[in-house]
Amino acid sequence: MVNPVGSSKVEQNNIKSIIGSSYNRLYSQFTSDELTEVGNYKILKQIGEGSFGKVYLALHRPTHRKVCLKTSDKNDPNIVREVFYHRQFDFPYITKLYEVIVTESKVWMALEYCPGKELYDHLLSLHRISLLECGELFAQISGAVYYAHSMHCVHRDLKLENILLDKNGNAKLTDFGFTRECMTKTTLETVCGTTVYMAPELIGRKTYDGFKIDTWSLGVILYTLITGSLPFDDDDEVKTKWKIVNEEPKYDPKLIPDDAKDLISRLLAKNPGERPSLPQVLRHPFLQPYGSVVLDQTEKILCRQRSGGIQFKSKLERRLLKRLKQSGIDTQAVKQSILKRKCDSLSGLWLLLLAQEKKQENCKCPKRSRSVLSVKKVIENATHNDINKTSDDILKPALELSRATSLSKMLNKGSDIVTSMTPISRKKSKDSAKVLHPTFSKIPSQRAYSHSIVNSPRKSNNFLQKVSSFFKSKKNPNNSSNSNSSIYTGVGEDSVASSKGVPESGPFLVKKTSSFQKSRTDVGEDSSKTNSKESLKKKVAGTIALSGGANVALKNSKTSGNSMEGVKETPELFSNEHVRIEEPRLKRFKSSISSEISRTSTGNYDSESVENSRSISFDGKVSPPPIRTRPLSEISQISNDTYISEYSTDGNNSSFKISDTAKPSYIRKGSETTSQYSASSEKMTNGYGRKFVRRDLSIISTASSASERSSRTDSFYDITTATPAITTDNRSNRNSNFKESVLPRFGTQRPWTGKRTYTTSRHGKNARRSSKRGIFKISSSNTDSIIQEVSSSEEEDHNILYNKRAGLPKPVLQTKGLTENGLDEHDEEGDDEAGDDEYAVHTDGEFSIKPQFSDDVIDKQHGLANVKAVATKRSLSEGSNWSSSYLDSDGNRQRVSSMLEDGRDSAAYAPDRNMSGKELKRLL
Numbered sequence: 044m045v046n047p048v049g050s051s052k053v054e055q056n057n058i059k060s061i062i063g064s065s066y067n068r069l070y071s072q073f074t075s076d077e078l079t080e081v082g083n084y085k086i087l088k089q090i091g092e093g094s095f096g097k098v099y100l101a102l103h104r105p106t107h108r109k110v111c112l113k114t115s116d117k118n119d120p121n122i123v124r125e126v127f128y129h130r131q132f133d134f135p136y137i138t139k140l141y142e143v144i145v146t147e148s149k150v151w152m153a154l155e156y157c158p159g160k161e162l163y164d165h166l167l168s169l170h171r172i173s174l175l176e177c178g179e180l181f182a183q184i185s186g187a188v189y190y191a192h193s194m195h196c197v198h199r200d201l202k203l204e205n206i207l208l209d210k211n212g213n214a215k216l217t218d219f220g221f222t223r224e225c226m227t228k229t230t231l232e233t234v235c236g237t238t239v240y241m242a243p244e245l246i247g248r249k250t251y252d253g254f255k256i257d258t259w260s261l262g263v264i265l266y267t268l269i270t271g272s273l274p275f276d277d278d279d280e281v282k283t284k285w286k287i288v289n290e291e292p293k294y295d296p297k298l299i300p301d302d303a304k305d306l307i308s309r310l311l312a313k314n315p316g317e318r319p320s321l322p323q324v325l326r327h328p329f330l331q332p333y334g335s336v337v338l339d340q341t342e343k344i345l346c347r348q349r350s351g352g353i354q355f356k357s358k359l360e361r362r363l364l365k366r367l368k369q370s371g372i373d374t375q376a377v378k379q380s381i382l383k384r385k386c387d388s389l390s391g392l393w394l395l396l397l398a399q400e401k402k403q404e405n406c407k408c409p410k411r412s413r414s415v416l417s418v419k420k421v422i423e424n425a426t427h428n429d430i431n432k433t434s435d436d437i438l439k440p441a442l443e444l445s446r447a448t449s450l451s452k453m454l455n456k457g458s459d460i461v462t463s464m465t466p467i468s469r470k471k472s473k474d475s476a477k478v479l480h481p482t483f484s485k486i487p488s489q490r491a492y493s494h495s496i497v498n499s500p501r502k503s504n505n506f507l508q509k510v511s512s513f514f515k516s517k518k519n520p521n522n523s524s525n526s527n528s529s530i531y532t533g534v535g536e537d538s539v540a541s542s543k544g545v546p547e548s549g550p551f552l553v554k555k556t557s558s559f560q561k562s563r564t565d566v567g568e569d570s571s572k573t574n575s576k577e578s579l580k581k582k583v584a585g586t587i588a589l590s591g592g593a594n595v596a597l598k599n600s601k602t603s604g605n606s607m608e609g610v611k612e613t614p615e616l617f618s619n620e621h622v623r624i625e626e627p628r629l630k631r632f633k634s635s636i637s638s639e640i641s642r643t644s645t646g647n648y649d650s651e652s653v654e655n656s657r658s659i660s661f662d663g664k665v666s667p668p669p670i671r672t673r674p675l676s677e678i679s680q681i682s683n684d685t686y687i688s689e690y691s692t693d694g695n696n697s698s699f700k701i702s703d704t705a706k707p708s709y710i711r712k713g714s715e716t717t718s719q720y721s722a723s724s725e726k727m728t729n730g731y732g733r734k735f736v737r738r739d740l741s742i743i744s745t746a747s748s749a750s751e752r753s754s755r756t757d758s759f760y761d762i763t764t765a766t767p768a769i770t771t772d773n774r775s776n777r778n779s780n781f782k783e784s785v786l787p788r789f790g791t792q793r794p795w796t797g798k799r800t801y802t803t804s805r806h807g808k809n810a811r812r813s814s815k816r817g818i819f820k821i822s823s824s825n826t827d828s829i830i831q832e833v834s835s836s837e838e839e840d841h842n843i844l845y846n847k848r849a850g851l852p853k854p855v856l857q858t859k860g861l862t863e864n865g866l867d868e869h870d871e872e873g874d875d876e877a878g879d880d881e882y883a884v885h886t887d888g889e890f891s892i893k894p895q896f897s898d899d900v901i902d903k904q905h906g907l908a909n910v911k912a913v914a915t916k917r918s919l920s921e922g923s924n925w926s927s928s929y930l931d932s933d934g935n936r937q938r939v940s941s942m943l944e945d946g947r948d949s950a951a952y953a954p955d956r957n958m959s960g961k962e963l964k965r966l967l
């Protein structure tokens with residue numbers, strides 16, 4: 044037979060096998076359950092797991108930058124809220140959201156990767172963090188919260204688990220699943236968060252000021268950072284809540300210096316009105332010098348962002364734009380994508396390219412940190428010239444030098460822009476701090492990267508290793524051969540604990556416990572180590588005394604009338620012989636949300652347990668209930684797998700029954716028996732295969748149901764209230780629709796439908812449909828609370844009424860910003876309609892982004908005539924259109940932007956027919 048290609052049989056066989064294997068490879072790729080790529084991202088490995096999905100380390104293929112891919116079921120009502128708020132934040136201490144990809148069943152968020160993992164893990168591994176590091180980290184966290192608050196957003200779930208550490212050891216606030224805007228509604232009702240971090244007013248189920256509950260959580264965080272244990276904690280959740288409401292935390296003077304105590308006690312004031320504002324917090328002497336620097340920088344960033352037009356102005360950005368243009372990329376589309384916060388692939392590409400460029404620029408011309416050089420010099424001198432000197436002698440002058448240099452540098456850096464907030468010099472000065480006072484070191488490099496995929500040695504590590512060896516040899520000359528086994532020399536027992544090296548991977552709670560137990564044994568057994576420990580304590584005492592002195596000096600020089608008082612001389616911490624390592628009392632806690640609130644039963648709760656049912660008054664002096672063992676083994680299961688109200692986190696009977704307000708009508712019946720609402724078996728799975736620990740009584744199911752509704756409601760509001768509005772649902776009067784509103788979280792109904800195809804005509808259709816449904820405008824005279832969170836029995840279909848005297852709020856991405864950046868907003872309107880629907884997350888930035896009211900605009904609102912507009916939409920993408928559109932008096936749908944652009948008479952929009960479109964535009 045003639046060979047068609049003229050090759051031998053052997054060659055033919057070879058070709059066949061190549062084709063075969065290639066085919067098989069492709070086939071297995073297609074049939075594999077394992078996902079390897081999502082959009083432009085190549086999944087490298089799983090690095091975590093959240094309540095609603097997994098978290099992966101991934102590679103952005105076009106730029107080769109590592110990102111964190113967080114996936115979530117579309118059924119998670121909080122995901123909409125999370126994306127909606129998170130994309131607005133551009134702040135160095137908040138994880139960046141690069142891109143959002145929506146697939147049929149999932150939402151993928153490409154986030155800034157933080158190899159340092161959670162602050163929770165960091166604290167757990169160190170047991171206690173040095174005061175210096177506490178101050179710095181806490182200033183960063185407070186700065187992030189201050190930034191979010193300034194954007195009129197409250198986080199509502201601040202906790203150590205939601206603060207990540209980047210590769211430089213800087214704090215990054217994340218997880219905005221419970222965030223909501225707090226501009227249109229100053230008092231909130233939805234109970235959410237994590238019990239041990241909850242403010243008393245939340246526990247008491249009172250209406251609350253969202254900003255103040257965040258401030259309380261900050262107090263819990265600071266206390267925990269400093270002491271290594273939570274201020275209010277008990278195995279029994281009921282008792283924990285009792286403590287939160289009635290008790291003051293224990294302030295151990297050996298661990299908490301006076302200025303820290305002063306700050307914590309202010310943050311943890313039971314009366315929300317007594318809690319300090321965040322600028323006051325940042326100016327507090329305990330946080331100096333970091334607090335003032337972070338405050339300055341935050342205010343500058345806010346100022347720049349509010350003024351608009353900050354994008355694409357820097358040399359770096361312009362250069363990058365030019366290069367993209369040369370490569371044939373539509374830079375206008377990129378600009379538009381960024382300015383409108385579309386979080387699409389172009390945003391992802393731009394932000395990651397920019398990050399890469401910045402990194403390269405930093406590499407090209409690294410800033411030299413004088414403090415590092417000085418420190419090096421000090422150490423070298425000490426090593427060569429004065430080998431007999433004690434470490435204390437070296438530390439003190441070096442510390443003074445470092446303090447002075449780093450302080451002046453930080454203060455001078457106040458004018459720097461965002462990108463300069465975590466520069467190399469900053470990292471270096473941190474390293475220098477490590478060098479100067481190892482007992483106060485920032486995250487030891489090995490520890491900081493211990494969870495990182497990339498374990499490549501870094502230069503700074505080498506330097507630190509040398510320094511560590513130096514101190515080790517100083518501390519114990521006989522033990523120098525082992526000096527490389529640990530970089531970190533912690534305080535007292537910490538030093539011993541950490542000398543065991545970087546914790547291995549595995550279940551951390553077990554790991555940590557055993558590690559600490561081992562440490563204790565070592566302390567007892569090895570007298571030479573005990574001696575070295577004592578010498579370290581002395582060193583630390585010296586450094587802390589200096590640190591305290593610096594704080595006092597700072598207070599004198601920097602604090603203004605706004606700053607708080609109460610700073611006394613810092614005690615010599617850790618110098619006490621009796622300071623012993625304690626078992627970490629940290630546990631991982633689960634966030635929860637519930638709208639159950641009873642105004643009639645405020646402060647009085649009944650445990651739902653039949654056998655243990657009791658009533659506890661949080662107001663009075665009723666003694667706390669007896670301690671009940673928390674079923675720890677079940678906690679983790681619950682934490683990972685269930686979605687419950689916060690009042691049932693122990694999976695047992697610590698859930699609170701809120702009087703009679705929990706309506707059994709929300710209990711799922713019949714076909715829902717496979718959901719968490721079922722009460723028929725101990726453990727069960729829902730439609731997604733998750734296991735649940737059954738709650739005892741229907742009341743918990745009710746709470747879950749309420750929680751779920753609340754979540755939906757809350758998300759709904761969060762999105763729709765991008766523009767201030769009065770929300771009403773005239774359909775709530777219709778019984779049939781009312782039932783629809785109670786949707787099971789795991790049901791088939793979703794906050795939005797994955798398969799929905801976006802078409803330009805959709806808007807029109809929806810508008811028509813809305814009008815057919817008879818959505819009416821109502822007016823409200825309540826100017827204080829512009830938006831009212833509908834009660835649990837209301838809501839669901841989304842009829843919104845804009846009743847805002849000042850009209851729509853001014854969004855972050857103002858027209859000014861768009862035009863200043865070379866985008867003709869109006870021209871691109873057409874693009875939006877036609878093209879944006881392809882994007883995973885479709886939002887019209889100009890009106891869907893977080894509104895930014897300036898104070899005067901808010902004030903003006905009260906004096907303005909009513910503006911009535913109605914719009915309906917319900918999905919993530921639609922929410923934006925919703926906020927940017929309205930129904931005119933004839934029931935026709937109108938776009939606000941086009942009206943404003945046209946300068947048309949806004950009679951249809953503003954019922955005050957005397958107000959012209961131009962006037963309205965000026966007000967916006």
Ligand SMILES: Nc1ncnc2c1ncn2[C@@H]1O[C@H](COP(=O)(O)OP(=O)(O)OP(=O)(O)O)[C@@H](O)[C@H]1O
Nearest residue numbers: 090091092093094095098111138154155156157218
């Ligand atoms: N940007 C990130 N960089 C590195 N790791 C991350 C990042 N985001 C999340 N992770 C890891 O993934 C884990 C789960 O993430 P996260 O807590 O945000 O999920 P979640 O669904 O919000 O969880 P939960 O609701 O239980 O708090 C975290 O513990 C963290 O270790």
